[in-house]
Amino acid sequence: MIRRRICFFGYVQGVGFRYITCSVARGFCVNGYVRNRPDGSVELVVEGESKEIQRFLDSLCDLMSSHIERTEILEEPSTGEFTEFGIR
Secondary structure (H helix, E strand, O other), rough: EEEEEEEEEEEOOOOOOOHHHHHHHOOOOOOEEEEOOOOOOEEEEEEEOOHHHHHHHHHHHHOOOEEEEEEEEEEEOOOOOOEEEEEE
8 A cells, every 4th residue: 555645736726626526536446535735736635556646646647647746746655544535
């Protein structure tokens, strides 16, 4: 299990990004959350198997690529604190 913290920058607030992220996450074995940040970016924290997270991110980016200008990705130790995926 791994944990990734991803910040999406671009036109990512006010376009349903969090809702779509949550909907896509339900199709994968991942847990965590997505939330808007005050600077206009969206933060995604996700835990799961590395390949499953990558498949999830690929699907999300395919859907939202026109809104994403850049991303920052940090890999962190998994904490196991999440039991589902949600919006904060």
